[in-house]
Amino acid sequence: MWLLRKIIFLYLIVITWALKQRECKPNTIQAEEQKVKTYLFSNYDATNPPCANKTTVDFLIYPKTITFNEHSNTLEIHCLSITNWNDDRLVWDGEKFNLSDDSFHVADTEIWIPDISVHTSGDLSLDQRPSATYCLLFHTGVVWCKSSVVYTVMCYTDYTAWPFDIQYCDVQLGSWAHDSTVLNLTTKWTNWMWRFYTPNPQWDVVYNKTGITYTKNKYNWEKKSYILWIQMGLKRRSNIMQVFYITPAIVLMILTLASLWLDSISTERLVFVCINFICHLLCIQDLQWKLPSNGQAAPLILLYYENSLLLAAFSLLLTVILAKLEKSNTKVPQFLMSITNNILNSKIGKLLFINMLDPKAYSGLKESDDSILLNTIKKENSWKWITIFISWIAFIIISIIYIILLIIYLPRDFLQINVDHFETRLRKFSKSDDIIGD
Numbered sequence: 001m002w003l004l005r006k007i008i009f010l011y012l013i014v015i016t017w018a019l020k021q022r023e024c025k026p027n028t029i030q031a032e033e034q035k036v037k038t039y040l041f042s043n044y045d046a047t048n049p050p051c052a053n054k055t056t057v058d059f060l061i062y063p064k065t066i067t068f069n070e071h072s073n074t075l076e077i078h079c080l081s082i083t084n085w086n087d088d089r090l091v092w093d094g095e096k097f098n099l100s101d102d103s104f105h106v107a108d109t110e111i112w113i114p115d116i117s118v119h120t121s122g123d124l125s126l127d128q129r130p131s132a133t134y135c136l137l138f139h140t141g142v143v144w145c146k147s148s149v150v151y152t153v154m155c156y157t158d159y160t161a162w163p164f165d166i167q168y169c170d171v172q173l174g175s176w177a178h179d180s181t182v183l184n185l186t187t188k189w190t191n192w193m194w195r196f197y198t199p200n201p202q203w204d205v206v207y208n209k210t211g212i213t214y215t216k217n218k219y220n221w222e223k224k225s226y227i228l229w230i231q232m233g234l235k236r237r238s239n240i241m242q243v244f245y246i247t248p249a250i251v252l253m254i255l256t257l258a259s260l261w262l263d264s265i266s267t268e269r270l271v272f273v274c275i276n277f278i279c280h281l282l283c284i285q286d287l288q289w290k291l292p293s294n295g296q297a298a299p300l301i302l303l304y305y306e307n308s309l310l311l312a313a314f315s316l317l318l319t320v321i322l323a324k325l326e327k328s329n330t331k332v333p334q335f336l337m338s339i340t341n342n343i344l345n346s347k348i349g350k351l352l353f354i355n356m357l358d359p360k361a362y363s364g365l366k367e368s369d370d371s372i373l374l375n376t377i378k379k380e381n382s383w384k385w386i387t388i389f390i391s392w393i394a395f396i397i398i399s400i401i402y403i404i405l406l407i408i409y410l411p412r413d414f415l416q417i418n419v420d421h422f423e424t425r426l427r428k429f430s431k432s433d434d435i436i437g438d
Contacts, residue, residue, distance in 0.1 A: 032097050033104045039097075040090050046112050049182055050087045056184045057085040057114045059173070059228060061149070062196045068155070068167065068203050068234055070292040074122035075169045075234075077151045080196060081130050083114060084144045091141040105134040108145060114183060119172040119227065122154040155234075159292055162299040163241030164413045166206065167234045174227040180214070185226035187212060207233030238413060245290075248283055249304055249410065252276065253402050256312050260395040264322035264387045273316040280309040304409035311398055318394055322387040 049055055060082055067076040090111065094102045109132070118128050130147035137143055155169035175183050190210040197205070209231045214224055255276045262269035284305050291299055 036092055036097050036104065037106070037110075040092060041110060044089060044111075046110060049112055049178065050085075050089060054180075054182060054184050055085055055087075055114075056186060057083060057116070058186050058188055059083045059114070059116055060187050060189060060193065061151075061171075061173070061230070062193055064196050065198050066200050066203065066205070066234075068169075068200075070157070071294070072122065073155050073157045073294060075153050075155050075232075077153070077171065079149060079151065080146065081149050082144070082146050083116070084142060085114065087112060087141050087143055089141070090137055090143065092139050094139045103136050103138045106137050108133055108135050108147075111135065111137070111143065113145065115175050115177055116173055116185070116228075117176060118151045118153060119174055119176075120153045120170060122152045126150075126152055128152060156296075157292070157294065158296045159294075159299045160297045161411045162291060162301060163236055163238040163245065164411050165236055165299075167203075167236075169232045169234065171230040171232075172227050173229075174225055179223035179225050181223065183226070185212060185228055187228055202237055203234040204237060205232055206235045207231070242413070245283070245287060245301055246410070248279075249301065249308065252280060252283065252308055252312070253406075255279070256308065256315055257395060257399060257402070259315050259319070260391050260398065264319055264391060265326045269319055270323070273312070273319050277309075277312045277316050280305065280312045284309060300409045300411045304405055307401075307405055307409070311401065315394070315398070318390070322390060325383050326387045328383055 061077075061079040062082070063077050063079040065078045067078075068074075069076070121128060128149065128151055130145075130149040133145060133147035135143050135145040151171055151173075153169055153171050155167050157167050159165050174185060187210060193210060194205070194208065199205075211229055213227045213229055215227050216224055255272070259269060259272045259276060262272060284302075287302060287305060291302060
């Protein structure tokens with residue numbers, strides 16, 4: 001029994017010794033950093049800017065991803081913000097403190113931070129300030145802060161050329177409380193701004209420009225402030241949309257025109273025009289769910305489908321009327337017969353009208369023999385020739401209308417950046433010509 005007690009006693013001694021060996025030794029670096037913090041922050045007021053007459057703040061964001069909301073006309077920019085400035089109250093002599101480096105990290109809540117925020121917010125309910133971070137403080141008083149932030153800004157949407165549309169957005173960042181006499185905002189290395197960007201699968205950034213403008217302060221209009229602006233042009237990736245909506249628009253045009261070539265009394269034509277009209281309705285209904293309900297103007301593709309639907313409805317109504325006339329036993333008015341005879345006896349009527357639409361009536365007929373043509377017309381139902389003539393005229397008119405619609409309303413995929421749009425908006429915002437530069 002006494003041997004077991006001795007073993008337990010020795011075991012406890014070994015455990016106690018091992019625990020003492022694992023105790024953390026005093027960190028001399030942390031102790032020195034704490035001394036520096038005590039020296040710097042004993043009388044430091046983080047709510048006031050540095051004591052210098054004007055603090056120069058170098059600020060730049062590096063976009064990483066973007067998300068464009070078509071229904072709210074807003075752009076979310078997930079980015080990395082880097083800010084540096086000089087605080088003359090945070091200068092310390094590195095020789096007085098035993099630090100291996102001339103800098104250390106401090107929480108952003110312990111020091112004064114420039115109140116740089118977005119001025120073109122698309123959602124005022126959001127807190128669009130940089131995330132909490134630790135800043136790097138150098139012995140010269142220079143402060144470097146790096147943090148992540150999400151900016152939600154308004155965009156000037158225009159869906160006229162949908163699905164080949166280009167949307168314009170600008171981000172304006174600056175101080176709300178401090179004017180130019182307190183804070184001087186600058187930006188550098190703008191050429192490297194998009195180095196961390198991950199392309200969006202739906203939108204391409206086809207235009208970007210960065211600069212500083214000098215504008216009126218938000219709190220005091222008698223003073224001015226510096227604003228960092230970033231202009232962006234977003235172009236939709238439209239390859240899939242082109243297959244879904246542009247190609248069917250051309251196919252429906254061909255169906256509408258093809259229906260006018262069929263015999264007006266045939267069942268095939270009636271079925272053809274009905275199917276064509278239903279296809280128009282289905283395309284417009286699908287387009288209505290896809291298109292945003294906002295924007296400066298109606299999309300051209302929607303106007304095209306609207307006019308094409310009207311032409312399809314006209315061809316349906318014309319088919320019903322012509323079928324009713326051709327089956328009619330009433331006598332054709334004399335003036336309609338005269339007009340029809342004159343057209344049928346013309347060279348265009350012989351070559352294009354009879355030969356293309358009713359070759360049997362033209363068999364054995366010579367170009368100079370008009371009496372045979374007149375006798376052929378009298379033997380058959382005169383309403384048939386009038387309906388064929390009306391279908392022919394409708395085909396020509398609708399073809400011309402479709403050509404005009406294709407030229408005016410069918411959107412095209414071409415890259416055209418409206419740079420003047422940005423410059424006009426920027427002048428209006430600043431109410432001055434004091435654009436510092438890029």
